Amino acid sequence: MKLKKIYKKWLLSNNLSVENLTNLEGINNLYNEVNSDNIDFFEKKEIWDNPAFVSSLEKLVVNYLKNFNTELKKEIESNSTNNLKNILGNSFKLLDSIAIFELFLKNYKDLTNTNSNEKVSIPTGKGLNELHYGAPGTGKSFEINNRFRNEIMSRVTFYPDYDYTDFVGGLKPQTDECGNISYTFEGGPLAKAIIKALNNPNKQIYLIVEEINRANAASVFGDVFQLLDRDDKSGISTFSINNKDLARFIDQKTESKFQYENSGVFLPGNLNIIATMNPSDQGVFPLDAAFKRRWKQVYHSINWNDASDITLKGFGIKWKDLGRKLNKALEQCNVEEDALLGQYFFKNAELEKSSGYEIASKLLGYLWNDAVRYQRQLIFNESNSFSEILNLFENDNNEVDLNKIFVKELCDYLRDENI
Incomplete structure (x- = not known):
């Protein structure tokens, strides 16, 4: 949504006259005429951060109003109070329009956050959660590779010590040139797959999880388990999770277009998770019924x-x-x-x-x-x-x-x- 539309909506929501927008457009035209310039006040909102620019606008309006002096004298001498009121009222409205627009800009960040869902929607898609299982050597990984070979894929393999911070992401230490240690959030394969899906809304993204039961899947997925419930039509997670570090990381990598920090984290509909497992492997972690229920289960039979x-x-x-x-x-x-x-x-x-x-x-x-x-x-x-x-x-x-x-x-x- 362009700034001018957001400003108009803001004026109406605060019971302010849309005339403030018209007045500002008039001041914009006057500014360009006087300065032989072609600046759009609504496109270059950063100029309003300069106090000298705002002061120059106020002076420009005052100088413009001086042109009414002759007309004002005539109105006073003729005792035509109605026209006098109109002229004085319009004069102050021009100055008010500048102040009102400044107030709007102070709230601009919150406004864009509020309207982000109207601006950019979470991508929709198939929203697949598929769990492929069967005896060793039945071609699970081979079939998946063939099926999605022309798609955007990333792959991760679970192992016994694999955990939430490895898969989803977590705070990890970083050392600067002076040896100082700080902790920053580093996204795992799932976080990166979400980002890739959000940044490629017209493509299907596939995250392949090999040997999902060789790690404690319930622990590795953690709160992300809730995101596996998908809407039948859009493929987007039915529910969100409130993980501020993960949300902030995703927003940073997607230019804050989806505002996950405000809405919570969802799996986009165009992100598909395909997992494999051998149920009979020694030393594996069993998958509980609640976890498996959220997957479409695909059995690979033996065919000699x-x-x-x-x-x-x-x-x-x-x-x-x-x-x-x-x-x-x-x-x-x-x-x-x-x-x-x-x-x-x-x-x-x-x-x-x-x-x-x-x-x-x-x-x-x-x-x-x-x-x-x-x-x-x-x-x-x-x-x-x-x-x-x-x-x-x-x-x-x-x-x-x-x-x-x-x-x-x-x-x-x-x-x-x-x-």
């Missing part, structure tokens, strides 16, 4: 039709067959689906370039330490230690005897080409 048919070094079996059969064995051991092997547990390039020892270390290591950690005897031949099993794969040219790795029933099942 999409798996590679490259033969694994040392095993002598195609990956799509070995992985599928190992999963059947794990299911017989009552291993939950989220802990099974995904079809992309190995990438094609990994199968082609990795040694048999590296492949065995990854595959058997997952089975030994995670999938059947507490019931290894159901699939592993426990006559050998894990290190002894891996040593069998030191020579890539040799196919390892599976009986030295797995129990006999599993070995027979893996070798059966009719299954």
Whole structure:
């Protein structure tokens, strides 16, 4: 909203005549005429900060009024009191218009804050909160990368010590050249994503949170948890949070167009948060029902039709067959689906370039330490230690005897080409 419109609204809201605006426009024209200038009093409001400028305007009006002296004498001699009152009244109104505009400018900052929502609205959009989960190797991150590869993305990975100040932001120490320490707010990935969304209102912004359950998500999100409730139409947070440091940081980076310090912090509708997790990972933090309810949950199933048919070094079996059969064995051991092997547990390039020892270390290591950690005897031949099993794969040219790795029933099942 331009200054002139704000001034007019202010006059009306304070029961002052709009004539004050007209009078000031007249003084503006007179000033430019006398000074051979082309200044707009409403566009260059900074000139009003100069007391000498205001004083010169008052003198200009006084000099202008001197031109009425002859007319005033005539009115006094003719006893025409009505015209005399009009002339004197208009004279004082011109001076009053200057004083009233000065008063308005003193309140200008508060006025712009009050009208900020009319000036700039928070961007709308999809407002996605998506939680992608499934067994390791089902292509969660791969699918997300493909889906949003042409969009503006930023990525963060959670880990056990990750906290609110890392993700949202917080006060952090800064040292100047003299060694003095001060504390300033430093925004985290979420704060920066909000800023990016506000500064790019016509674009969809995506914040990818990998391994969301490897940190205490409820603690990391903190009060931001409330912002995950989104309006169905606009995608903007239904509620705001009152975090003054975060709000001030965002306002500084967005030219205070959205005035979060006054309204509170909202997630813009064009900011989308996409998270991934493996529910069965060891040592992860469970997500409570209230937290998960605020996300659209996308499950990635296991599909061996999409798996590679490259033969694994040392095993002598195609990956799509070995992985599928190992999963059947794990299911017989009552291993939950989220802990099974995904079809992309190995990438094609990994199968082609990795040694048999590296492949065995990854595959058997997952089975030994995670999938059947507490019931290894159901699939592993426990006559050998894990290190002894891996040593069998030191020579890539040799196919390892599976009986030295797995129990006999599993070995027979893996070798059966009719299954």
